[in-house]
Amino acid sequence: MKKILPVFVLAVIACFLTTPTSVLSQDGLKDLEGTIVVDGSSTVAPITIAADAGFRKIAPKVKVPVGISGTGGGFKRFTKGETDISDASRPIKYAEFEKCKANDVALIEIPVAYYGLTIAVGKSNDFVEQLTVDQLKKIFLADKKDKSFVNAKTWKDLDDAWPAKQIKIFSPGTDSGTFDYFKEVVVGKSESSMREDMSVSEDDQVLVQGIANTEGAIGFFGASYYFANQDKLKGVKIVNPETGKPVEVSAENIESGAYAPFSRPLFIYVNAKSARRPEVKVFVNYYLDNATELASKVKYVGLPKEINDAAKAHFKKRKTGTHFWVLKDGEPAKREGSLSETYTVDNLLK
């Protein structure tokens, strides 16, 4: 017993001081085998594919099939225990969480990157520089039945200095997480709904082309599509509701949280039972160690170091449960606040 103690203490210290990659000499891991089944959001898939491509160099025999059933479709399989990891572009819904509990599936919630949503207009649009959330509401919400709210038909309706050109709207498909998120911000808790006379496409490339080539067009999609097409599109600055300052969409502003309210975290959910398997453990550790580089490789924005560290600790200690729901008198309620406030061990709901 005398001999173990110092070794044990040393080992514990070593574990805390160094990241897993530096502890492991990873040569031996090339023999690792197995299949890690991943399904879920097509928005998160590029990061997971990048992680798989890098992981192949460490463990070439491990297979990581990445599916794109959508966040909801991915959770449907995850709650049944069919998948090991679920890609999600939004936090788990309470109903899905309950299903997990009913099927005895414990989950580890891990944020991996930020995803910015860009509101863009064509290059030919020389009058719109910035928009407030209220103006966005006027553009994107349908007329209410009581007629007290009238949406904007032309740009002049928003600002008298702007020309009376018709506003043409391009929107991602209603099944996409991007649409859901935009709707959540713009519609919020009000009873109004998104307007229906929009050109809708599941293919973001079509939106990019549509906005670039149509006069008076406006639309929204993932920032990565904007970053790739900056020569054709103009990103609209969004007035931050708290500071009142217009903020441009950029990697720095998304990471700092200044680009509010249109940046959101992306997640992977790991089945705690699968996390016992060596190949899953090593893969998720690799994913977390390289999350920032992987995210920037696919033109997303990495998380701040504190959140990444918290995620690593969560996974290491297998802290299961979700951070985004609280039970108030037995009724589930969504937890408000920024990711760094929300993502703490104390906020876990098992």
Next chain:
Amino acid sequence: MAVNLLLGSWVSLPIDGLSFERLDSLLYTFFGFVALGLFVGLVFGAWSVFPNTSFWLLCVVTSASSVVILLILLLSIFYRGIPAFNPPKDDIVAELSEIDTKLSALAADSSEAQELTARQTELQELEQVIDTSFLNKAPAPGAREAGIGPALLGSIWVCVGCAVFFLPLGVGTAIFLEEFKPRNKILRWFTDMLQLNINNLAGVPSIVYGILGMTVFATMFGLFGTSKDPFIELGTEFKRQYVTEGMQVVFIPTDSRDEEPELSDGMTAFKSDGSEVKLNIIGDDDDFPEDDATLNVSLFGDAEGGVVADNAWYSFRLPLGRSVLAASLTLMLVILPVVIISTQEALRAVPMSLRQGAQGLGCTPWQTVRNVTLPAAIPGIMTGCILSMSRAIGEAAPILMISGIVAISMGPQHLMDDFSILPLQIFYWAALPVNDADPHNFQHVAAGAIIVLLLVLFAFNSVAILLRQLAQKQLS
């Protein structure tokens, strides 16, 4: 401009064309219909005056325009997909050679030289082109590293599997419906119903078959558990995988999926090359080993292992799960009606006199089919089957339901394996964000994949034509 507006209003017609608040769009729609009406009127007007010339002209115009449309499509795909048409941009090449000359003049360790080297590696990456090595590379986050290897293998596995099922089933059904028509009234009513259903099924959208295949083959109505906890499992060996304290991978064979082996000191484990090692189990009272050799075979007594399945290529389980076999069977459903109908047509084309001759010589119905009708119809049957195969290899929708996988590092190794197929890969890549200025983005990879798919189709069809020519004999 006018065309753009016209098209614009037409595209949004189903959504807002009927809303009277947007008069202009209604107006454009109206003009659109007027223009269409004028065109149709012109054609019919000319027809009534010069019927023969007009018909000839109409035929020429339609065939020419179809050829032109197809040519534009093919050329744009080939232009994007063939690397030779997309050399690295001139400015990149120029800048690289500029850096080269500057670097040779500078000392290797100066800060400027380091900056230039960084820029050089950046540019060298951009200078790379998508080449034929993408045929055996796996999907990757960057367009230049991405490849279609696993998807191509997946497509081949699924289509071969599909052919194994649809050929006997399709041809058999067609022979039954065509050559063994029952005399009994009730039975005849039954076969008529069958015929009607088959004709209708040929028009069902393939995504519906995808949903059907998902329920019937992949999950099997949930009757046999899940693919992770299957009811029957054959041809599969299990082992527990452990990572030792020295970061080495060892395996302990087990009898079942759930069996967790009791770890004991000195027990035998295997490395991945098959060599045996004696495990050293660190109990509560033992020292933590210090030398690498011992660490490499050391495990804590409560070490966690994960089950790994070794499947033989013929391995089988119920339910089939999201496997190659489930996909093959689903594709079989998609093309079976087409195969049956085309085979029936081929059998009908065999002259009645041949059958009557055989029967007159005393052949039983089966002998007639076996020796006379079927050999005579083989070329026609083959054409139908190969055309159906071409449809199967291009089908994305049902496989999106069954597999939905858009990135996998290797092709299928057994019938129960996960897989991706070419059309799915193309579908995913075509929707990724791309920068048009970069001549090697994902749209080019997608175009390359389309060319490979076209080549496979072309190979299929050539074989079909060849076989048909060889099998063709003069009838009657």
